[in-house]
Amino acid sequence: MNLKPLKLKIARLSCERDYRLLFDSLAFTLDAGSILRVAGKNGAGKTTLLRTIAGLYEIQEGEVLVGDQPVSEAMHRILYIGHRPQVTGDLSVLDNLKHLAGHDDTFLKCALESVGMLGYHDSLVKELSQGQGRRCALARLWCSDAPIWILDEPYTALDVSMIKILDNKIRSHVASGGICLFTTHQLPTLSEFQTLELGCVD
């Protein structure tokens, strides 16, 4: 799958939460094919930054441009997977995926196979373990044609084999012209990425 090359431009982005300046006049541009790791201590504003870039938070100051559109008009070009499970416990794995990703059953089952969850497609999500739940949420990476991936702590609760699968998927995504932003507290196993260190601006 080849994606239309797209740039993600962040300009003069500032954010203040509870009277604390999390980041100030942040500016960078990500070209197609780049991976950015947002690093920082707990509470440094990693999630806030990712959610702001994804368009979930209102931008207090500055702008986020997807291609040449402001992010609020281009959210459908972003795939955001956050802390929350983003799956409904009362529904089956396949139904959850069908709701969020569309596509037909065979396609979705392929995606589930990629994350090693094919045997569970009929199980209710609430019956799965935490790691399996994360695998379901991450299966959306195999169904999405969004060029920009924003993954907040994608490695949480994953075992070594799934981390490898995820790394490979991120690599192939950027190789086909995508952009990926992620955070992790674990030692990243991906080899090539840029790092943005967020620190408290006092």
Added chain:
Amino acid sequence: MSIEKRIIARELWLAAARPGDIVKPIWFLLLVISMVPLALTPDSELLAEIGSAMIWIATLLALLLNSEHFFQSDFSDGVLEQWLFFDRPLAWLVGLKLTAHWLLHVLPLILISPVIALTLSVPGDVSIALFITMLVATPALTCFSGLGAALTLGSSRSGILGVLVMMPLFVPVVVLASGVLIRAMDGSETLPLLALLGAFSVASAVLVPIAVSLAIRVNIGGSN
């Protein structure tokens, strides 16, 4: 599957997975109505007179009962915020969800109301008027309770708060609906009031999803 189909399908799957959500309000309605003759009097003339109003109030409460957690679980498991990434306006998706909710959770209450009216010996024409009133008025009530739920998403124990916030909007609908019932009992013209109720429902069906989508956005923007 189109996005619209996916939203509707999910509501159906959820209803199948949580049948209690559909049965609970019906059970509640039956329970309240069966208490009326016991608590008040088994006098069928009196029951015929107040029966339709009792059913109407019990339906209203049953409707509030199941709308208090309207968006809560989708909000806390992060599915609702994913709707923002769909290539459709959020208000449109909210409108679909409200419609599905009305069809799955409110319509059954309306459909059984003539039967319940029969048990309270409500006269036939009044019971028909009751049925039509509910059909015309409940879309507005569903919208308002959805708005209450969306406005109080961020706060814990939001259930009753949402209802309280929306109470002023329920009042005109209840007043108009009881007007229809009184007129039906007198045998006078009910159409003008029904038309007004219908206008209320149409206006809220158009405007409330927009307000709900703004409320959801604000609540997503303010949470971690």
